[in-house]
Amino acid sequence: MSIPSFQGVPANGWRTFLTLWGSQSVSRFGSALSWFALTIYMAQTLYPAPEQKAQFALATGALAIAATLLAVLVAPIAGSVADRTDRKRLMALCDTLGGLLTLGMAALMVSMTAPFWVLLLFVIATQSLDIVHESAMDASLAMIVPDEHLTRANGLLNTTRQISGVVGPAAAALLIGLPAVLSKGGAGGWLAGLHDGVPFALGVDGLSYLVAAAFLTRLNIPSPPPADSAGGAVATVKADTRLGWTYLLHRPPLLQLLLIGAAVNFAASAIPVYETLLTRYTLQEDWTARGLGFAAALAIMTTVTSAGMVLGGVVISAWGGLKHNRVLGILVPSLVIGLGIIGMGLSRSLPLTAVMFGLTVFCMPFSMAHSGGIWQAQVPREMQGRVFAVRRVVSRFTVPLGMALVSALATRFPPGPVIVGMGTLVVVVAALQLMNPSVRRVDDREYLDGLAAAKGG
Template sequence: MGSARSPSWRSSGPAGPAGRGEGMAALHRHPGIRTFLLVWVGQLVSLVGSGLTAFSLGVWIYQRTDSTTQYALVTFCAAAPPLVVLPLLGPLIDRWDRKRLLVACDLVGAAATAVVGLLAWLGSLSLAHACVIVAVTSSAAALQWPAYSATVTLLVPRDQLGRASGMTQFAFAVSQVIAPLLAGALITLVGLVGVTVLDFATFLFSTTLLLVAAIPPGAPATGEPHGYWRDLPFGWSYVFSHAGLAALLLMFAAVNFFCELAAVLFTPLVLNVSTPAALGTILAVGGIGMIGGGALLSVWGGPRRPALGAVIFSALSGAAVAAAGFTVSVPLLAAAVFVFFFCQPLQTGSSQVLWQRTVPAELQGRVFSVRATVAMSAVPLASLVAGPLADRLFEPAMAPGEPLAATLGPFLGVGPGRGIAVILVVAGALGLLSAAAAGLFRPLRQLDEAAAPPPTAAPACVQS
């Protein structure tokens, strides 16, 4: 194993305590960094608020319908529309003023939250309303992500993009852990209406910070301007004309699918061998791991070779998924979940740095829309196939006396939940192999050379 002192894995910041301290002090005085921190705080608060409403609305739907199918329908309505919206509106991100676009997405989210609260207050909120509202809010959030990512490139020095990515992942992790805990208490105290009021306030806070932040309108375009229809396939053609970026995208598509497949089935896996309380404990441990990974990336800045980092952390995620299939021990399941979630910010952050450093700033809106579309497509696809794979194929095959159970039973056990364990082992192994195959692809490894920051780097001019 390589030493922690290996140059490939050193922080991208200045070497030495004195140099690091002086460098960070200079960064805090940098106008782009100050703007990024302002926007980041707003996004952190808004993410927590949105998580409150998402969790509370899910509880409300399940309590009113007592139907897993209808609950899953709302989840599908949140996952599917962005896959249509992003390819259609992605080409416009590089044309529109970035600040106005970010503010508009926040305002759409605030308006949708207000509608939920109003309908709940009037007693007329229905499943159909919920489906439409989550479709609108998920589409606005999906459009905001590539615009936000492309804006960070303009604000943050090139050699500090790893830390910025770490802070973004940290904010997401905190919202994923804190929001359900708060919402579980708030929904009993103030109900869905009260939760939406709080969420609306977080949107206003985020929007206010966006309005006062000195966000540049976008990177100046180079070359001849193109029409919308010519730009529509541009992001796809750009990615697949660069072999390294295409390999990175396809690796994450494969790893995301296999990991999402495991995520969908993890709850029934645990409930077949333990209690809901144990499941809650395991997921809490995973949340701690996710926050820890984001915090580490924020301080560390990520590996000097982010392509290698993306491959290694993706492979570790696959290994953790596979390991979860081999045990029924709650502590060991918690350990596997901790490793999995700890790696998520690190693999995503490493990938983010590669894209931000290698794709020209004026093209990032279109290209990042393609990234988001591919990443989000794993959720509905895995959700559609996970249930049938478990219920109709692997669970029956791992019942006592079945041939597959006789073969794999000595390793995985037999009976309820062991078919799901087979799926986790296979999915994790395929995720690990996908990452390993990508790591052997030379153009992907060469992205590290293209993404290497210069000794001193400055972002694009920030307008005041």
């Protein structure tokens, strides 16, 4: 299957992307507020008593598991919908519904104590909308951004996600505590009268969704002709998922590229677990000798890790990535990521381990941005929703597997060797693909189309 003829982008496409990125960044920041606010709500309102520790742990775990599973289960549906509807309208609809649901949840919390099952339904609904929105947005970039700027565009989007994850919780804490501060100062009106600041944080998130939706209505984001539908909804999703897999099977370099990303996600998704295990057990002697406590040592690790991730995103966004041989922008950073994980497991020094964490996560935005650029440039525009759905399922399914495996092995073995093993896996996979001439040509459209033609695709 060849790339379609409608691959030209609007003359002001980059300006359109910057507006889209800016408005969606506001919404992304709002979502980070909401997630932290829900955790605070469960800790302070639903399960505040010490004897409710187990209930709180189960509740937070249930929300995290729901969000992770939805990313896998909803992806095929989201990809199918993204290829069969106007993507701009789909994104605007998701933002609008997400905003209304979030404002509704805030209003409910003001009037009563929302039970956990309501929070769970809220997370399921809003996360599903976010996944559909993400699918439509990923498939829209190639319609408005020239191929040579796709890496930079993906870098900006990834940077926003990382900054939101770092800044969002702190901002949410300030918003949640604002009503109490105003109440003590005798000012603030209705805001000071709130018993709990969580609804205020959710309200800010709801408004950020609606702001993003309003900007979308003003943007020119074309969609390719919608795919034909045949049969019922279930049959359509099955057929679309099969089509996505067939497309990749006929183009082995893309499939191998997907496996590289899956391996990196499998090993690197447990970085928060690595931080805790290494600090608590492997590095205890070192941070004790430095006169530090566990909390201070862990704070150093997490701060350096967060700074490395944000810095990497800023650098790739400013640079714009490789213009030729973009696959090297995936393979080389993946190799460094694997070496960094090995260094984490071998190190017995707190500063050195923190540097290894910072270096590892610094390379991640480079790999993700180049990967996104290649996929968006090579996959036909009218198929990106369905093909990217398969990509999303494979890459994200490995995240809980990696975290579960590390947690299970760490109960029987020292964390250092376990982490070294995970890093070695990444190094081996990246090195093998770096020497694979077929993968090195994954950015060659004619080569991919020739492989597909030879397989009858």
